[in-house]
Amino acid sequence: xxxxxxxxxxxxxxxxxxxxxxxxxxxxxxxxxxxxxxxxxxxxxxxxxxxxxxxxxxxxxxxxxxxxxxxxxxxxxxxxxxxxxxxxxxxxxxxxxxxxxxxxxxxxxxxxxxxxxxxxxxxxxxxxxxxxxxxxxxxxxxxxxxxxxxxxxxxxxxxxxxxxxxxxxxxxxxxxxxxxxxxxxxxxxxxxxxxxxxxxxxxxxxxxxxxxxxxxxxxxxxxxxxxxxxxxxxxxxxxxxxxxxxxxxxxxxxxxxxxxxxxxxxxxxxxxxxxxxxxxxxxxxxxxxxxxxxxxxxxxxxxxxxxxxxxxxxxxxxxxxxxxxxxxxxxxxxxxxxxxxxxxxxxxxxxxxxxxxxxxxxxxxxxxxxxxxxxxxxxxxxxxxxxxxxxxxxxxxxxxxxxxxxxxxxxxxxxxxxxxxxxxxxxxxxxxxxxxxxxxxxxxxxxxxxxxxxxxxxxxxxxxxxxxxxxxxxxxxxxxxx
Numbered sequence: 296x297x298x299x300x301x302x303x304x305x306x307x308x309x310x311x312x313x314x315x316x317x318x319x320x321x322x323x324x325x326x327x328x329x330x331x332x333x334x335x336x337x338x339x340x341x342x343x344x345x346x347x348x349x350x351x352x353x354x355x356x357x358x359x360x361x362x363x364x365x366x367x368x369x370x371x372x373x374x375x376x377x378x379x380x381x382x383x384x385x386x387x388x389x390x391x392x393x394x395x396x397x398x399x400x401x402x403x404x405x406x407x408x409x410x411x412x413x414x415x416x417x418x419x420x421x422x423x424x425x426x427x428x429x430x431x432x433x434x435x436x437x438x439x440x441x442x443x444x445x446x447x448x449x450x451x452x453x454x455x456x457x458x459x460x461x462x463x464x465x466x467x468x469x470x471x472x473x474x475x476x477x478x479x480x481x482x483x484x485x486x487x488x489x490x491x492x493x494x495x496x497x498x499x500x501x502x503x504x505x506x507x508x509x510x511x512x513x514x515x516x517x518x519x520x521x522x523x524x525x526x527x528x529x530x531x532x533x534x535x536x537x538x539x540x541x542x543x544x545x546x547x548x549x550x551x552x553x554x555x556x557x558x559x560x561x562x563x564x565x566x567x568x569x570x571x572x573x574x575x576x577x578x579x580x581x582x583x584x585x586x587x588x589x590x591x592x593x594x595x596x597x598x599x600x601x602x603x604x605x606x607x608x609x610x611x612x613x614x615x616x617x618x619x620x621x622x623x624x625x626x627x628x629x630x631x632x633x634x635x636x637x638x639x640x641x642x643x644x645x646x647x648x649x650x651x652x653x654x655x656x657x658x659x660x661x662x663x664x665x666x667x668x669x670x671x672x673x674x675x676x677x678x679x680x681x682x683x684x685x686x687x688x689x690x691x692x693x694x695x696x697x698x699x700x701x702x703x704x705x706x707x708x709x710x711x712x713x714x715x716x717x718x719x720x721x722x723x724x725x726x727x728x729x730x731x732x733x734x735x736x737x738x739x740x741x742x743x744x745x746x747x748x749x750x751x752x753x754x755x756x757x758x759x760x761x762x763x764x765x766x767x768x769x770x771x772x773x774x775x776x777x
Contacts (some may be wrong), residue, residue, distance in 0.1 A: 315404040
């Protein structure tokens with residue numbers, strides 16, 4: 296249980312004890328609706344917002360070029376926002392615990408505020424920081440509900456520490472009142488004599504995807520305003536549409552949520568408080584349900600941290616691996632499987648550092664169910680490219696598709712041709728990302744193998760790695776021997 300957090304204002308205990316507080320920023324890179332920052336500003340005369348570039352975080356798998364570039368944008372934007380309020384961002388490099396304690400000593404701060412995490416790594420770091428600060432005579436305040444609407448563990452079924460199925464979780468989650476978003480502080484006073492490392496720059500990160508979106512809270516809030524005004528109403532009907540030329544069926548806000556450049560609490564309030572208030576329409580309701588999936592996965596991972604690497608519900612799979620699967624895995628990564636929708640999704644991922652959610656489901660199903668390759672291989676590749684590469688979301692979504700996670704239908708297989716005909720009926724998405732098939736009109740683009748002779752030879756595109764019927768039979772046989 297996290298320590299109770301003092302309310303902002305002169306009555307907070309720390310306002311009587313000292314004048315400086317530290318705010319350790321992690322995945323909460325914003326000034327709006329920021330409980331740790333608001334509490335620190337209300338409790339102290341001076342506040343040190345600090346971000347630590349920790350090599351241990353990079354070694355844990357964070358150091359993917361797209362996320363490093365997006366992070367650089369977020370930090371630069373946060374620094375600008377703080378300077379507009381009279382402050383600045385302090386950046387340090389090293390072990391997060393050691394650097395935070397060092398800054399607290401340098402600033403003579405009595406307390407440190409930070410957001411609660413849900414991963415094993417974050418919780419272990421929090422425990423180390425608490426011990427180190429207490430040994431120095433300082434206090435750590437950990438704030439729940441900073442990167443989630445409902446904190447992990449706040450909604451649990453009788454007799455268990457978490458929900459293992461989404462629908463009953465969503466019912467309980469939807470009944471919970473959502474706290475009011477907090478306004479950004481008007482003023483942030485930072486001690487002038489504290490040293491800061493230079494801010495990282497996107498330009499200094501090699502290997503960034505060409506189409507990677509700009510990061511930062513300013514961009515997140517602009518996208519939120521624009522998308523909700525123009526596209527939210529159609530979300531229920533269009534969020535699975537792969538062709539976004541006529542307007543974004545999805546919000547593309549996931550990278551901003553991942554870095555905390557956008558508050559999920561404020562997001563839910565904004566979506567629900569349309570012109571129709573709480574009954575803002577089916578589009579708003581469908582979108583809020585998707586936000587709930589983030590909280591669902593966080594409460595699963597908080598209760599079962601091994602699910603980041605191990606099967607949540609083992610099926611005793613004997614995945615194809617090594618040389619047997621090497622060529623198939625390489626073709627999947629490169630978008631050369633012979634199935635246009637799968638290849639389009641993988642190429643979008645490589646170009647943008649983002650992929651449409653329906654394409655994520657199809658590409659993941661193809662790897663795990665049709666090619667019968669371990670979900671961890673796919674999850675690792677996604678994390679190497681996704682700007683929104685989040686341990687809880689990525690790993691548990693992969694497990695859901697692979698049938699080793701929380702899906703109540705573990706053996707479901709998404710047929711990429713049927714999915715293409717349903718969600719990209721005119722083939723616009725495929726022709727955008729697989730331009731070598733641009734000459735095929737309409738739905739014919741989804742099945743180029745049906746061409747024969749010279750017509751087939753005109754297209755430099757591979758034949759399918761495996762027939763869908765053969766892949767399905769192999770998968771069913773493997774699971775039947777479970």
